[in-house]
Amino acid sequence: MKFAYYPGCSLETSGKEYDLSTRAVSKHLGIELTEVPDWSCCGATAGHSTSHLLALALPARNLALAEETGLDVTAPCAACYQRLALACHELNQNPQLREKVNEITGRPFHGKSKVISILEVISSVGLEQIRAQVVKPLKGLKIAAYYGCLLVRPRAIQIDDPENPQIIEQIMQAAGADTVDWPHKTECCGASLAVSNEEVAIPMVSRILKAAALSGANCLVCACPLCHFNLDMRQLKVNRLRGTNYQLPVFYFTQLLGVAMGLNPQDLSLHTHFVDTGQVLKLVG
Amino acid sequence: METIRLNESEDRDFIERVSRESGQAVENCYQCGKCTAGCPVAFAYDLMPHQVMRMVQMGLKEEVLRCQSIWLCASCVTCTVRCPRKIDVAMVMDTLRIMARRKGMVPPGRGRNVALFNNNFLGSIQKYGRLFELATMAMFNLKTGQPFREANTGLTMLRRGKLKLSVTKPRGLEEINHIFEKVRQAEKEV
Known part of the structure; x- marks a missing residue:
């Protein structure tokens, strides 16, 4: 199993326990995580509280970068997951909006990469498999x-x-x-x-x-x-x-x-x- | 209790604008109060979520845009998933917050620090591409006149490697700055 990995800002600092343990557990379970190259912040609540367009464009840049790896992307942080997944959903629903956002980011996102939470990734290994470890x-x-x-x-x-x-x-x-x-x-x-x-x-x-x-x-x-x-x-x-x-x-x-x-x-x-x-x-x- | 004079403050376009921007059929709200019952921050609100919805329906623009609730909403989205009329109430709250900001309204009461926090947060993203937690917190403390707020927590975190004195900037910092600029431009044109 291979995924693009979006750690998000908190996991580099206040949430470092989550980053370290996610990487260690994934490795042990045979899940290969490739960090999204050059990722930036998803905008979090400050983004969607301020501008709907910004709240789409900030995640969209990361979705495009993830897509370039050819993998689906996983985010451990619940806020990053929600922002990336919601942007992905909305951009897939509305091709016109996607075009507009792609023009803003300068990095086209085609809607090929899916966003999956780390809970789902680990759960998809199978409970029996987890039990065996x-x-x-x-x-x-x-x-x-x-x-x-x-x-x-x-x-x-x-x-x-x-x-x-x-x-x-x-x-x-x-x-x-x-x-x-x-x-x-x-x-x-x-x-x-x-x-x-x-x-x-x-x-x-x-x-x-x-x-x-x-x-x-x-x-x-x-x-x-x-x-x-x-x-x-x-x-x-x-x-x-x-x-x-x-x-x-x-x-x-x-x-x-x-x-x-x-x-x-x-x-x-x-x-x-x-x-x-x-x-x-x-x-x- | 404040008296609201409907004949003086009505703005009939308001519900249409809120509906269009939020993509939500605000007129469908039938005041069951489920949003308010489940709202975890309602205890601190000046207007309850169902009151906000009703006041949008009635066109009470000024009253809604100057309330604290639209700023205190934690975006937990409980109201949205429980609404029997399938209205994304949290999205309506987002839209009202954005409208208030666009009109240059000063967020009242506790809303002030929420807006300050959001601005600081986004300032960090535009400047560094990622959230620089330490600098963002320090700036928030300075701007709110409490320079030593959470100083001990910060020190403990530094010792445990949970705060960094610098931030790893993405190479595409220009791109991020460009995103902010382009969004600003696009919103000006609307």
């Missing part, structure tokens, strides 16, 4: 799988059901973990409101942590660098501001898959989180 089943982990918004909404690009997705649970169960049923798996973490208006985002993060704790989970698993940052870093802040004492490590699904497959912990960057991961990982042994 597990050397250290994730015993003792009770996982609240957190999808957030951008992987499951809107409909045109959803990778799973928008209200009760299961793809993370299936992969984590294949790795030997228990997963909990809980109501907040697709509730918004506040996204960049956490920067611009933290007092609005704190209750949003707090609700998610509370629901995870009440469901009996001992950790959260996510697939988005911004969700990770809000749930991990801001967990300490929620505890300080709201007098709670949550101790819920937040993993990327690729990190735990790597643990289960016996990969080197350094390659999974398990030590760079804000909430300590050591205690919970001791349960796995």
Whole structure:
């Protein structure tokens, strides 16, 4: 299996755990990732909040670059995935618009490359295949799988059901973990409101942590660098501001898959989180 | 509570313009309130999502474009997937935000920092081609008059290699700058 790989800006910095673990797990599973040459930012929420045309043109440049590799493109970051997939969808639906956007980017995108989330890529290896690679089943982990918004909404690009997705649970169960049923798996973490208006985002993060704790989970698993940052870093802040004492490590699904497959912990960057991961990982042994 | 005089503030073209730009049949909204019920940020809004929809229908342009809600919308798209009338409510919110910006309206209250954040973010993309997290955050802190906001977090991240002091610029930086310019031009012509 070969894919063009679009890491996106966060995965070079605040979300580096996701980048490292995605590359390590993919390699182990025989998925060959070729970084999209000379990729640039997808524009994220700032882009589509500012200009519809800009929100198409910024991803379109990357779609064109990915297409030049002759491969379908995968993005681990939920925001990058959504922006690339939505632009791809809209440009394929509307050839006139595509022409206009191609003229703006100066790099023609023909709609040949498809955009696929890394969750779907890894899941397409097959749960049996994943199970066969597990050397250290994730015993003792009770996982609240957190999808957030951008992987499951809107409909045109959803990778799973928008209200009760299961793809993370299936992969984590294949790795030997228990997963909990809980109501907040697709509730918004506040996204960049956490920067611009933290007092609005704190209750949003707090609700998610509370629901995870009440469901009996001992950790959260996510697939988005911004969700990770809000749930991990801001967990300490929620505890300080709201007098709670949550101790819920937040993993990327690729990190735990790597643990289960016996990969080197350094390659999974398990030590760079804000909430300590050591205690919970001791349960796995 | 503010009284809205319909006979004074009505703008009959408004719903058409919002519908055309968003590609959404705003007139189909029948005020069930499902968008508001599911909105995770509604607790901080000044106008609820279903009120925004109704006010667009009524042509209350000024009232809608000067609300904080269109800026606080986190683009989670929950309203859209739950709308029984299949209206992409999140797209309508996007469109209103873009219209308010185009009219040069100063985002009120908490909207101010959202707009500032977005501008800083896009400024970084135009300048570097990718998001330079450290510089973008520092600039946001300076512009909002809180230079040491999250300083400890930043230091911890630097120590753990989760912040970089520089950014890897794409070679095609010219192309990206060109995209911004061309979009600006194209939007001027409309």
